[in-house]
Amino acid sequence: MICSHPTALERFETKLQDYLDNKGLKQSSQRSRIMRFLLLLPGHFTVQDIARDIQEDSPGIGAATIYRNIKTLVEAGIVRETLVDQDGQMVYEVLDDDHHDHIVCLDCHQIFEFHEEGIEHTQRKMAAKMNFTEASHRHVVYAHCDYKKGV
Amino acid sequence: MICSHPTALERFETKLQDYLDNKGLKQSSQRSRIMRFLLLLPGHFTVQDIARDIQEDSPGIGAATIYRNIKTLVEAGIVRETLVDQDGQMVYEVLDDDHHDHIVCLDCHQIFEFHEEGIEHTQRKMAAKMNFTEASHRHVVYAHCDYKKGV
DNA sequence: ATTCCTGCAAACCTTTTGCAGAGGT
DNA sequence: ACCTCTGCAAAAGGTTTGCAGGAAT
Numbered sequence: 001m002i003c004s005h006p007t008a009l010e011r012f013e014t015k016l017q018d019y020l021d022n023k024g025l026k027q028s029s030q031r032s033r034i035m036r037f038l039l040l041l042p043g044h045f046t047v048q049d050i051a052r053d054i055q056e057d058s059p060g061i062g063a064a065t066i067y068r069n070i071k072t073l074v075e076a077g078i079v080r081e082t083l084v085d086q087d088g089q090m091v092y093e094v095l096d097d098d099h100h101d102h103i104v105c106l107d108c109h110q111i112f113e114f115h116e117e118g119i120e121h122t123q124r125k126m127a128a129k130m131n132f133t134e135a136s137h138r139h140v141v142y143a144h145c146d147y148k149k150g151v
Numbered sequence: 152m153i154c155s156h157p158t159a160l161e162r163f164e165t166k167l168q169d170y171l172d173n174k175g176l177k178q179s180s181q182r183s184r185i186m187r188f189l190l191l192l193p194g195h196f197t198v199q200d201i202a203r204d205i206q207e208d209s210p211g212i213g214a215a216t217i218y219r220n221i222k223t224l225v226e227a228g229i230v231r232e233t234l235v236d237q238d239g240q241m242v243y244e245v246l247d248d249d250h251h252d253h254i255v256c257l258d259c260h261q262i263f264e265f266h267e268e269g270i271e272h273t274q275r276k277m278a279a280k281m282n283f284t285e286a287s288h289r290h291v292v293y294a295h296c297d298y299k300k301g302v
Numbered sequence: 303a304t305t306c307c308t309g310c311a312a313a314c315c316t317t318t319t320g321c322a323g324a325g326g327t
Numbered sequence: 328a329c330c331t332c333t334g335c336a337a338a339a340g341g342t343t344t345g346c347a348g349g350a351a352t
Contacts, residue, residue, distance in 0.1 A: 065333055068333085
């Protein structure tokens with residue numbers, strides 16, 4: 001094995017195929033192209049990020065198609081919505097096994113990740129105490145970078 | 152004292168006035184009317200909620216004015232943005248002293264509140280460990296109502 | 303007087319939708 | 328064949344902005 005990417009792509013392609021079969025949907029070249037592109041993007045991306053990268057590659061894919069497909073990918077459990085960025089665009093990320101939440105740097109606007117099992121556990125218990133069963137959550141911390149202070 | 156509301160309104164009016172003075176901005180009848188209306192609304196509201204209530208009261212205020220003023224109120228620290236609802240509208244709430252986060256019921260779409268000091272503390276520490284200083288956060292838990300199960 | 307504020311309508315932006323044709327099964 | 332998918336352009340929906348007149352300081 002030369003590169004670790006193929007395996008991930010294959011895994012996701014299988015998952016997508018299963019979902020499509022299950023729902024009686026069909027595969028399309030655009031669909032797999034979109035997935036291949038977003039797997040190459042850094043952790044967090046918007047529809048426009050995908051559109052930009054895809055357009056400069058070759059013929060290009062209509063924006064509507066990307067919107068329609070990202071929705072399918074969310075339903076297939078391959079991608080998830082994370083937060084709305086400062087421009088009002090939905091930010092997505094590939095849903096891999098390790099769940100995490102986000103810290104948005106108020107200085108450079110980069111998005112970082114964190115995972116605190118304690119928080120996960122507490123929020124699950126808290127929901128249960130309120131007679132809810134947690135399905136998902138969005139936890140975003142907005143913070144200033146300490147390095148900025150030194151300037 | 153007959154009703155407890157006046158005091159809260161007064162407190163917020165002072166806070167707003169301070170902010171306006173500080174920034175060299177001016178008071179307006181619409182501005183205070185908007186604030187009076189949103190203080191009467193239940194915990195969580197959108198711009199459209201304010202607009203609806205204000206229109207049926209008397210002359211009515213332009214939507215743009217509400218958008219512009221809610222932004223001012225956010226900057227003045229009287230109101231905060233909490234989450235985007237299912238229609239894509241920003242949901243606001245009055246920023247009172249007791250901080251809390253939100254549980255959105257996936258069955259009835261109502262918004263509930265929770266506060267877990269443990270989570271607050273952990274996320275603050277976690278940010279610090281990553282060399283950030285937490286400024287704020289948005290923590291929303293999406294959950295199913297247990298009562299639904301019994302049906 | 304100067305500067306801010308409002309109202310209206312137009313503009314903006316992201317996302318959605320309608321439709322005709324292409325493509326998958 | 329049937330039904331899904333794409334591409335385009337138009338529509339939708341929330342929010343912002345430009346402008347002329349009105350109000351606050």
